[in-house]
Amino acid sequence: MPGINILIGDNGQGKTNVIEGIYYLLTGKSYRVQREQELLRWEQIEFHLHGDFLMAHNKVSLESHYRAKKKIVKVNQVPCQRLSDFVGTINVVFFSPDDLVMIKGGPSERRRFLDLHIAQMRPGHVGLLNSYNKVLQQKNALLKSYVDKSLKYSQLQLWNEQIYKFGEKIIRNRLDLTNRLQDVADHSYGNLTSQKETLKVNYIALGNKDAKEAIARFPQLLNDKLEQEIDRQIVLIGPHRDDIQILLNDRPARLYASQGQQRSIVLSLKLAELELIRQEKGEYPLLLLDDVLSELDHFRRDYLVNFIESAYIQTLITMTSAENHFGSGALYFVEEGHIRREQ
Numbered sequence: 001m002p003g004i005n006i007l008i009g010d011n012g013q014g015k016t017n018v019i020e021g022i023y024y025l026l027t028g029k030s031y032r033v034q035r036e037q038e039l040l041r042w043e044q045i046e047f048h049l050h051g052d053f054l055m056a057h058n059k060v061s062l063e064s065h066y067r068a069k070k071k072i073v074k075v076n077q078v079p080c081q082r083l084s085d086f087v088g089t090i091n092v093v094f095f096s097p098d099d100l101v102m103i104k105g106g107p108s109e110r111r112r113f114l115d116l117h118i119a120q121m122r123p124g125h126v127g128l129l130n131s132y133n134k135v136l137q138q139k140n141a142l143l144k145s146y147v148d149k150s151l152k153y154s155q156l157q158l159w160n161e162q163i164y165k166f167g168e169k170i171i172r173n174r175l176d177l178t179n180r181l182q183d184v185a186d187h188s189y190g191n192l193t194s195q196k197e198t199l200k201v202n203y204i205a206l207g208n209k210d211a212k213e214a215i216a217r218f219p220q221l222l223n224d225k226l227e228q229e230i231d232r233q234i235v236l237i238g239p240h241r242d243d244i245q246i247l248l249n250d251r252p253a254r255l256y257a258s259q260g261q262q263r264s265i266v267l268s269l270k271l272a273e274l275e276l277i278r279q280e281k282g283e284y285p286l287l288l289l290d291d292v293l294s295e296l297d298h299f300r301r302d303y304l305v306n307f308i309e310s311a312y313i314q315t316l317i318t319m320t321s322a323e324n325h326f327g328s329g330a331l332y333f334v335e336e337g338h339i340r341r342e343q
Contacts, residue, residue, distance in 0.1 A: 003312070003314065003315070003328070003329060003330070004308065004309070004314075004315045004317065004328055004329030004330070005314075005315065005316050005317070005329060005330050005332065006316075006317045006318075006319060006329050006330065006331050006332065007019070007316065007317065007318045007319070007332050007333075007334050007339070008318075008319050008320070008321065008331060008332065008333050008334065009318075009320070009333060009334035009335055010320060010335075011320060013334045013335050013336060013337070014334050014336070014337040014338075015290075015291075015318040015334045016290050016291075016318060017337070018316075018318075018334065018339070019094070019288040019290055019316050019318060020032060020039075020290075021049055022051065022092070022286070022288060022316070023092055023094050023288055024039070024049065024064065025049040025050075025051050025062055025063075025064050026062065026089075026090050026091070026092045026286070027087055027092065027116065027119070027120065028064065028071070028073060028083045028086055028087055029116065031094045031096075031116075032098075036066050036069075036071065037069070039066075040066075045067060045068065046065070046066060046067035046068070047065075047066050048063070048064070048065045048066075049062075049063065049064045049065075050062070050063045050064075053090045053286075055089075055090060055283075056282075056283070060075065060076065060089060060090060061074075061075070061076050061077065062074070062075060062086075062089065062090065063077070071083075073086040075089055082126075082127065083126050084119075084123040084124055084125075084126040084127050085123070086123075087119050087120060087123045087126055088119070088120045088121065088122075088123045090285075090286065091120050091121075091277045091281060091285030091286070092120070092285050092286045092287075092288060093270060093273045093274055093277070093285050093286070093287050093288070094288045094290070095266075095267075095270045095287070095288065095289050095290070095292050096289075096290035096291065096292060097290075097291060097292065097295045099266045099270070100259075100262055100263065100266060102246075102266055102269070103246060103253050103254055103257065103262045103265060103266065104254060104262070107241070107242065107243035107244075110243060110244040110246075111174075111239075111240075111242060111243070111244075113244075113269075114174050114177055114178065114203075114244065115129060115174075117177060117273055117276075118173050118174065118177050120277065120285075121177075121276070121277065121280045121281075122173060125170070125173050128166050128169050128170050128173070129170065131166045132163070132166040132167055132170060132238075132239070132240070133240075135159060135162040135163055135166060136163070136235055136238065136240060138159060139156065139159040139160075139163065139235050140233075140234060140235055142155055142156060142159065143156070143229055143230060143233045143234060143235065144233045149230065152230060153226065153230070156226055156229070156230070157223075157226070160219075160222040160223070160226075163222060163235075163238055164218055164219055164222060167218065167238050167239045168215055168218060170239045171203075171205045171206075171211060171214070171215055171218075171239050171242070172215065174203055174205075174239070174242070175203045175205065175211045175212075177276075178201055178202065178203040178244060179203075180276055181201050181269065181272050181273075181276065182200065182201045182202075184271070184272035184275050184276060185199055185201060185265075185268040185269050185271070185272040186198060186199045186200065186201075186268075188267070188268040188271045188272060189264060189265065189268040191303070192264045192267065192268065192299075192300060192303060193264065197248060197249055197261075198248070198249055198250070199246070199247070199248060199253075199265060199268060200245075200246070200247040200250065201244060201245070201246055201247075201269075202244065202245040202247070203242070203244055203245075204242060204243045204244065204245050205239065205242050206218060206221055206237060206238070206239075206241075206242065207241075209245070221237050222237055222238075225237045246265060248261060248265065253265055260297065263295065263296060263300065264300060267296070267300060267303075267304060271304075271307065273285075274287065274311075274313065284311055284312075284313045284314075285313075286314050286315075286316070287308065287313050287314070287315040287316070288315075288316050289315060289316070289317040289318070290318050291318050291319065291320070292304075292317070293305075293317065293319060294319065294320070309328060315329075317329070330342075
């Protein structure tokens with residue numbers, strides 16, 4: 001239904017499965033796990049997702065079928081040759097309490113946040129990541145091989161050319177998004193803290209806080225690291241090791257932000273995601289909130305709900321009870337995987 005839709009049910013009844021299925025259908029990726037095998041129901045060998053959506057008043061039908069480690073995606077019944085032809089057709093933002101890992105977790109969590117967002121606005125980013133990861137695997141395999149060192153050195157230089165070719169574009173995409181996130185997220189965070197605190201988001205590329213300088217030095221850095229990579233048998237330089245630096249009042253949020261401040265930072269980043277997609281696509285994406293409201297205090301919860309309602313964002317929210325129901329939206333009850341609407 002348009003507007004706010006609330007899925008209510010006890011834990012383990014399937015609420016999260018509903019919105020995770022929607023997210024996977026729209027992005028071709030799970031927000032929670034890396035491998036499709038982990039999404040299969042017990043003793044099942046396949047899953048099939050289908051949904052109809054309205055985009056600029058036009059109906060769009062999406063399908064995703066997974067079986068035997070193969071994935072087929074379709075737009076309006078037409079199979080897509082590449083995932084990049086599918087991603088971004090309908091945009092979505094997912095927000096759950098687990099997103100605090102963006103602050104507390106390692107660099108891979110923050111890179112994943114960036115890449116999932118970029119892929120929706122720049123579908124070609126999916127192909128870049130896939131190509132880069134294939135090259136990365138080949139280079140790592142060569143480093144671990146028993147090839148003569150002099151021959152290995154010359155072959156590694158050829159792989160470095162490919163690392164630079166795809167890696168430079170990935171860094172530029174991430175840098176562009178980080179710069180845009182910074183402006184919008186800091187504005188939202190200022191509203192949440194009555195302008196008493198500041199939020200900064202910086203992209204650290206190749207170990208350098210100046211990403212543009214890092215790009216210029218990328219070929220030389222690749223060459224300089226070759227001897228060390230051969231000795232350690234692992235690729236040591238490239239965007240697969242980059243990070244986002246999140247600063248609260250110019251101090252690392254991971255070390256100094258309280259739990260409440262961390263929630264405010266993540267909320268600000270998610271609101272920034274919504275706004276950037278609106279700027280890019282002309283309308284807000286679908287918003288999925290998995291048990292988020294119970295984790296926010298009254299002020300942050302009211303701020304989020306008011307933003308959703310004032311912007312007319314179609315939203316699906318999961319909750320364990322109707323106690324925090326805020327007066328608007330359609331109610332649905334989820335029990336043992338079945339959904340029924342409140343009459």
